[in-house]
Amino acid sequence: MLYTDHMDHRYKKFYEVAKYKSFSAAALALGKSQPAITLAIGSLERSLGVKLFERNRYDVELTKEGKLVLESATKILKEDALLHKKLSKLITHQSRHIGIIDSIAYLLYSSAKDSNILSGLEIMVDNSKKIISDLLTDKIDLGLITGQPGYVPKDIKVKRLHTEKFVFVSSPKLQTKDRDGGIDDWLAFNLDSTTFAHFTKQFKRLGLNVQPVFYSTSLELLKDMALSGRGTALLPFHMVKEDIASAKLIKIKTPTLTRPIWAIARKKNRSTVEDLSRQVNNLLIAANSKR
Secondary structure (H helix, E strand, C coil): CCCCCCCCHHHHHHHHHHHHCCHHHHHHHHCCCHHHHHHHHHHHHHHHCCCCEEECCCCEEECHHHHHHHHHHHHHHHHHHHHHHHHHCCCCCCCEEEEECHHHHHHHHHHHCCCCCCCCEEEEECCHHHHHHHHHCCCCCEEEEECCCCCCCCCEEEEECCCEEEEEEECHHHCCCCCCCCEEEEEEECCCCHHHHHHHHHHHHHCCCEEEEEEECCHHHHHHHHHCCCCEEEEEHHHHHHHHHCCCCEEEEEEEEEECEEEEEEHHHHHHHHHHHHHHHHHHHHHHHCC
8 A cells, every 4th residue: 555645544544444453463574663653543533423343352353443444545545645656657867846825736647637737747745734745845846735835935926716515515415304403413624724714714704503523634535434324524625526416415505605715936946826816716617517
């Protein structure tokens, strides 16, 4: 299994413990200490609010909830490995290094089959804060983030792109749920993320009563949980439009919800960022307009 740096390290460790049925064997396989594995699993269990393993005398066994999480974690890790394998074929020796948030990576990858939008770009997927940090330390050449950056040096170009449309979705199993009082089962983004802060402010401004019950760094995991009827997820429209069209997910009626996308780059890469910005803008406009 190929793991990449942007994946939540707790899911990597969880996958290995489930694979080997042993904390010590997982630690050995990952080159980590056993306490590090134990702490990561404990943190993940607290984050998810469920017990993932039953500890026996000789090994560990997945709980019912653990088996559900393993299905989603396995899918996420495989898709992540496949994404990077396919993107690597598009990288040239003179490539630019670009950091992008996960939903925009999904949008770019979907369009890469029919265009050369990723030609000459080496993709690294991460959160907005890390992307800004990597740009300022010259680890990447440009970035696509959410949220307007604060102070940046004079040689950094910041350009606002089109907004990304988000929708609340849930399984048809929850279709009869009374939504008049708001959404009380939100499968949310991480508490410390730029996106969580952005949407909680937007909910307050729009008068939406939304209560989180679960937090994750992975949009794919949130989508999988919504599909399985575990709650209501707020996801980019372009990620769920096919599921809505096929009635696998039901769109919850709310006022329009959007997230701003920004491009940042060293001014010496002005031509690259202008070209990529134009293409991403076109993709966002097209994705947001499809119903």
